[in-house]
Amino acid sequence: MTALAQPMPPPQWTEGALKVASFALVAVVWISSAIFGAYILAYYGGAIPAGTMEQWNATLPALYEPHTPAASFGMGLHFFAGATLLLLGPIQLIGAVRRSAPKVHHWIGRLYALAAFSAGVGGLIFIALKGTVGGPAMTAAFAAYGALMILAAVQTVRHAMARRIDIHRAWAIRLFALAIGSWLYRIGYGLFFAINGTEDPGHTADFTGWFDHVMNWAFFVPPLIIAEMFIRARRSQATTAGRMGASIALGLGAAFIAYATFFFTLFGWGPAILMRFGAAA
Numbered sequence: 001m002t003a004l005a006q007p008m009p010p011p012q013w014t015e016g017a018l019k020v021a022s023f024a025l026v027a028v029v030w031i032s033s034a035i036f037g038a039y040i041l042a043y044y045g046g047a048i049p050a051g052t053m054e055q056w057n058a059t060l061p062a063l064y065e066p067h068t069p070a071a072s073f074g075m076g077l078h079f080f081a082g083a084t085l086l087l088l089g090p091i092q093l094i095g096a097v098r099r100s101a102p103k104v105h106h107w108i109g110r111l112y113a114l115a116a117f118s119a120g121v122g123g124l125i126f127i128a129l130k131g132t133v134g135g136p137a138m139t140a141a142f143a144a145y146g147a148l149m150i151l152a153a154v155q156t157v158r159h160a161m162a163r164r165i166d167i168h169r170a171w172a173i174r175l176f177a178l179a180i181g182s183w184l185y186r187i188g189y190g191l192f193f194a195i196n197g198t199e200d201p202g203h204t205a206d207f208t209g210w211f212d213h214v215m216n217w218a219f220f221v222p223p224l225i226i227a228e229m230f231i232r233a234r235r236s237q238a239t240t241a242g243r244m245g246a247s248i249a250l251g252l253g254a255a256f257i258a259y260a261t262f263f264f265t266l267f268g269w270g271p272a273i274l275m276r277f278g279a280a281a
Contacts, residue, residue, distance in 0.1 A: 124143060124150075190260070233247070
């Protein structure tokens with residue numbers, strides 16, 4: 001019998017394209033998330049000693065209400081754990097760190113997973129006690145996001161401890177895609193308002209407009225899809241189309257994030273950080 005023909009592996013250049021695209025995405029995400037993490041610490045964290053926690057409600061109503069301290073604690077935990085995720089996440093994706101400083105990678109990974117778990121738990125505490133401003137549709141989506149964050153954090157650590165490295169890395173990539181969700185949520189709304197203004201019917205005060213319903217899921221489902229494309233494109237049995245599709249998706253994501261970071265740093269995050277530090281000085 002004639003042996004079955006083996007499929008041809010993708011050309012070597014497709015692996016190079018995937019590496020360049022992934023490096024570009026990680027680089028811009030690191031820069032952008034570091035700026036946004038500083039913004040969270042300055043704007044939300046700085047409001048605590050300043051006694052102006054009502055500022056939390058500027059993005060989403062009723063995040064802080066004095067008569068619900070447990071819910072406010074859950075949201076605060078979510079905020080500060082999220083800032084930790086944004087600052088530490090890109091470090092974990094750098095291969096040179098994993099290879100040359102494995103202990104650093106392991107300890108940052110533990111802290112990262114703990115922060116992700118805490119962010120998910122904090123968000124679910126808030127949802128359980130207060131729901132969300134957008135009603136059942138937003139509550140379902142945000143609860144799913146929190147549950148996925150907890151699942152990814154647990155699976156990342158569990159497979160690392162069992163030395164199932166390939167599976168561990170796949171879950172770590174999924175966790176990173178989820179961890180940048182709150183940051184992408186604000187970017188999405190910021191660009192919507194910049195293009196359409198604040199009176200567009202796509203967004204309503206109770207977050208039930210058509211764009212609100214889209215954003216309930218759009219801040220974490222598309223990143224997960226891109227993460228899955230990347231995970232599969234890295235495998236030896238990947239196809240040329242699969243690798244190129246992942247490379248294009250990563251490249252477009254990097255370009256979008258670079259543009260959005262410039263825009264928000266100039267008009268939003270940067271002024272808020274400078275205002276907080278200026279007031280402290």
